[in-house]
Amino acid sequence: MKNKKFGKELFSYLDDEELNFTEYDRKETITKIKKKRNSRSDFKGLFQSIGPVTATFLVIILSLGVLLPVIYSNDDNQLASHDNNSFSVLLMGEEPRNRTSLNLLLAYNSEDKTMKVVPVPRDTYVPIQNGNGETIKDKLLHAGAYGAGPKTVMATVSQLFDIPIDYYVTIPAERLAKSLSLTKNDIKRNNLVKEIKNNLSISKMKSLVKQSKTNMTKGQFNNLDSKSISVEIIDMREGINEKMIEGIYYVEIEEDMLAETSNVLQEHLD
Known part of the structure; x- marks a missing residue:
């Protein structure tokens, strides 16, 4: 045995x-x-x-x-x-086929309770990493279709402004546009600043998030006190150039504008 x-x-x-x-x-x-x-x-x-x-x-x-x-x-x-409760969120207006026609980058500072909002043009010419690990250049509008949907869009915007993005919120584009009183032409031509400034509030944003797909934690969501937070829109239109590449319309953000916006966001999140 x-x-x-x-x-x-x-x-x-x-x-x-x-x-x-x-x-x-x-x-x-x-x-x-x-x-x-x-x-x-x-x-x-x-x-x-x-x-x-x-x-x-x-x-x-x-x-x-x-x-x-x-x-x-x-x-x-x-x-x-938990030393710093500041965070960043990418608010995305979703279209069919994983496209995002409206992208708003939000940076919240927990110390002074302010939020900076950057409308990123849908036609921005950006490097995108696809599912095979290859980098291609296309419109931000199409970023989600190349990889893992919202996460690919998040990674693309994060790389563009050289800041980490903590959370995402995806909302049907039509509902998001309607809540901000934006027309399709406003979105196509990047005429967003005035309407967003007049119509985006923390209470409205919280209402939108509640009805949307997000990876925000309940704790971070509760940090958004509707009464005490002020919202500032960062207008990049002076540093945006229109261009045609092989007959397709794009917009390109100048390096100086990208660097300036990146610095403002980084300082705001520190």
């Missing part, structure tokens, strides 16, 4: 080894298995000799030695993540 068990252990061990081995290798293998079995016996004997109560206590001590660093590490990470 003992030999059968030993044989099973031998072949189990050999499953992970080369099939072609020498007589020396075979002896080495058997020696390793014997040592493994002896160590198990020694460990079992130790627990039998010290008694079940002491053994249980020893297990608890060993477990705490492993778990305590993990617990304290997690606590430190949690505290670090």
Whole structure:
């Protein structure tokens, strides 16, 4: 019986080894298995000799030695993540086929309770990483169709302004446009600033988010106090140029405008 068990252990061990081995290798293998079995016996004997109560206590001590660093590490990470409750959100107006015709980048500062809003033109010529890891250039409007929907749009806008984007909110484009009193022509021609300034409020945004797909946490959502937050629109129109590439209309944001907007957002989120 003992030999059968030993044989099973031998072949189990050999499953992970080369099939072609020498007589020396075979002896080495058997020696390793014997040592493994002896160590198990020694460990079992130790627990039998010290008694079940002491053994249980020893297990608890060993477990705490492993778990305590993990617990304290997690606590430190949690505290670090709550040192600054400022965050950024990309509000997207979704069209069929994963297109986003309206993209509003929002940066909320928890200290002074202000929110900066950047309307990003739908026809902005941007680098987009597709599902194969390749980078192509196209309109921001089409970014979601190249990869993972909202996450691809988020990554594209994040790269454009060189800031991290924490959350996204996707809303049917028609409903978002209607709530901001925007026409299709306003969106196509990037005539958004005036209407957004007049119609976007924190209370309206909270109402929209409640009815939409988002990865915002409840805690971050509750930070948006409708009565105390002021909203400022960042107008980039002076730094936007229209261009035609192979007969297709695009807009391109000048590097100076991108850098200036990026700095403003970064300082606002710090």
